[in-house]
Amino acid sequence: MILRLIERTAVLLVSLAVSSVLVFGFMAVLPGDPARVALGVNASDEAVAELRRQFGLDRPLPVQYVDWLGGLLRGDLGTSYVSKVAIGPQVFDRLQVTLILVVAGMIIALLLAAPAGTVMAARHRRLSGFALSALSQVGVAVPAFLAGILLIMVFAVKLGWLPANGWTPPAEDPGMFLRQLVLPALSLGLVQGAVLTRYVRSAVLDVLREDYLRTARAKGLRPFPALWRHGLRNAAVPVVTVLGLQLATLLIGAVVVERVFVIPGLGSLLLDGVSNRDLLLVQDVVMVLVVAVLLVNFLVDLLYVALDPRLRTGAR
Amino acid sequence: MSAVAAPDDVLSVRGLNVTVRDTVLVADVDLTVGPGERVGLIGESGSGKSLTALSILGLLPDDVVADGSIRLAGVGPDLVGTDEKTLSRIRGRDLAMVFQEPMTALNPTMRIGDQIAEVMLIHQTRSGRAAARAAAAELLERVQLPPDLLRAYPHQLSGGQRQRVVLAIALANDPALLICDEPTTALDVTVQALVLDLIVSGVRERSSALLFITHDLAVVATVCDRVLVMYGGRVVESGPITTLFTTPRHRYTQGLLAASNLEPHDAPTASDFADGAYPDSGSGDVAPSSRTRSRRLTTIPGTVPAAGHFPSGCVFRNRCAHATDVCATTPPWTGTATHGYACHHPAGAQDA
Structure with missing residues (x-):
């Protein structure tokens, strides 16, 4: 167990180091001088040279890399070449918004998928299971932004129950924060939930065919308690994999929904950075996303071990 | 066979039919197990042994339906058609089962101790x-x-150890009847004897009755008092183990015994198996002994038909050397409820 934790942590650290080199290296070999890009084609050579000196772009690449990485470790993401403001606070603000939205969406997805997928599996021969199956199929086919627009039309425009867009930090006005969170989180959650439901269904179907579930029934457990006590933990392993993948994809994939609901998330910051040619900002956001994805994978790995004793090294 | 269940029988199955859609898998099976009695159910795969066991337990797969009557001593209602709530109170307490495949019978994410304790809780x-x-x-x-295995997980145990855990679970509540479905088939030969021994001593200590399903005649001979032979979803012969093995009446039983080299006057030894099964193992023998040469592997001609494709009348008649026109009608049961056969041309009869 401890060995496994050390091993996974080592893998995480190595992946982080390698990806930081890749992200930095990729931005460094991009054609075009960042200072020239920031100042525009009409800037004088002196102004460009001055900016290069100011931001340390005239130093050798390894020095720049170490400087950048050191900053990252201290939580300092540097200063934008374009707007001359510190990047760190913006990125962490936006990351917080996106994280809240994505986690809320995934919680909705899980709350939807776990019972629906289980019922679909347990009743896969009956009409109710079939109907749920068809419904989830439709859900999978609907893109999140379309779900968002439909939700806005119904709940904001027609019924007027909830605001159509906007974002309020939770500390400022918790009531408004929640009201504004509902629709975007739902549009993410409904679609991801539909996808997840299908995985839950197949995982539970697999478990229902297992011999140990028959043993549980032979012990005197009725079908549902047998599935609950002996099936769910076993079915959770493949579902956790998909959950981790979805979470990682959504960190950036939520940008579409963020645009529909006018939410200042990380995705829109990245797009702004790209269109403003703010190369350091782009580099920082990409790195933050990489860290987030690697952390999610790390947590998924640990969760496997917690769920399945067969994966604990030294147990054999 | 028109036997009335003796009141003291632990298990009494009457006219059990198991069907999947229109295909009959088990037909008209009668079966009784007395208190403390150890009854064997033998036959080739596909003969309906396991389905009979699962019917008793009420755990048939989704589309498979049982009808007839299954009664367990001390339990009010007929187990066939009883609601799940009642059945779940019986399973694991009055009626327990050990399955064939120990490697997958235990929950991989739960400690052994919890899995044993659960059935008592x-x-x-x-x-x-x-x-x-x-x-x-x-x-x-x-x-x-x-006892330190209580904290272990199933993957830390061997197949034989896991099967012993399954047996411990089955015996935990001192069941009136223990059903074992090929409990040693998936095990190493070296641990088979130990597991069989534990099963027999386990039911003896509790005076539980045992219904033991196997295709292995040697195993049935060491474990059981009485045996039922199944073929094509029917019981074709039954009787005390010694009588049935020395003087089989049904032609299928006769073939089964011949195929398994179990004649009591010529019990096989380990070296017999080695010689007989691999006569050309290149061990450098000058010539195979005359005894080995005369011992060909005997088989029953033909193969077991797929479910639903057994002939009408006597289910064995398409593989039977003694079959005549009369075998197109279902042979009547001859003998008593616990000792008899269903054959038009039984072995040892005058006209055979």
Whole structure:
């Protein structure tokens, strides 16, 4: 167990180091001088040279890399070449918004998928299971932004129950924060939930065919308690994999929904950075996303071990 | 066969039919197990042995339906058609089962101790968790496993150890009837004898009755008092083990015995198996002994038909050398409920 934790942590650290080199290296070999890009084609050579000196772009690449990485470790993401403001606070603000939205969406997805997928599996021969199956199929086919627009039309425009867009930090006005969170989180959650439901269904179907579930029934457990006590933990392993993948994809994939609901998330910051040619900002956001994805994978790995004793090294 | 169930029978099955959609898998099976009696159910794969067992337990797969009557002593209603709630109170308490495949029978994510204790907690046969855990340790000891395995997970155990855990679970509540479905088939030969021994001593200590399903005649001979031979979803012959093995009446039983080299006057030894099965093993023998040469592997001609494709009348007639036109009608049961056969041309009869 401890060995496994050390091993996974080592893998995480190595992946982080390698990806930081890749992200930095990729931005460094991009054609075009960042200072020239920031100042525009009409800037004088002196102004460009001055900016290069100011931001340390005239130093050798390894020095720049170490400087950048050191900053990252201290939580300092540097200063934008374009707007001359510190990047760190913006990125962490936006990351917080996106994280809240994505986690809320995934919680909705899980709350939807776990019972629906289980019922679909347990009743896969009956009409109710079939109907749920068809419904989830439709859900999978609907893109999140379309779900968002439909939700806005119904709940904001027609019924007027909830605001159509906007974002309020939770500390400022918790009531408004929640009201504004509902629709975007739902549009993410409904679609991801539909996808997840299908995985839950197949995982539970697999478990229902297992011999140990028959043993549980032979012990005197009725079908549902047998599935609950002996099936769910076993079915959770493949579902956790998909959950981790979805979470990682959504960190950036939520940008579409963020645009529909006018939410200042990380995705829109990245797009702004790209269109403003703010190369350091782009580099920082990409790195933050990489860290987030690697952390999610790390947590998924640990969760496997917690769920399945067969994966604990030294147990054999 | 028109036997009336003796009132003291632990299990009494009458006219059991198992069907999947329109295909009949088990037809008109009668079966009784007396208190403390050890009854064997033998036959080739596909003969309906396991389905009979699962019918008794009420755990048939989704589309498979049983009808007839299955009664368990001390339990009010007929087990066929009883609601799930009642059945779940019987399973694991009055009626327990050991399955064929020990590698997959235990939950991989739950500790052995919890899996044993659970069956006692479900039926509240021990007062509380601590008592159930103590009982689990004792049960482990009875199947000759160290009590520190309580905290182990199934993957840390071998197949034989896992099967002993399954047996401990099955015996935990002192069931009136234990059903074992090929409990040693998936095991190493070296641990088969131990597991069989534990099964027999386990039911003896509790005076539980045993219904033992196997295709292995040698195993049935060591474990059981009485045996039923199944073929094509029917019971074709039954009787006390010695009588049935020395003077089989049904032609299928006769073929089965011949195929398994189990004649009591010529019990096979380990070297017989080695010589007989691999006559050309290149061991450098000058010539195979005359005895080995004369011992060909005997088989029953033909193969077991697929479910639903057995002939009408006598289910064995398309593989039977003695079959005549009369075999197109279902042979009547000859003899008593516990000792008899269903054959038009039985072995040892004048006209055979």
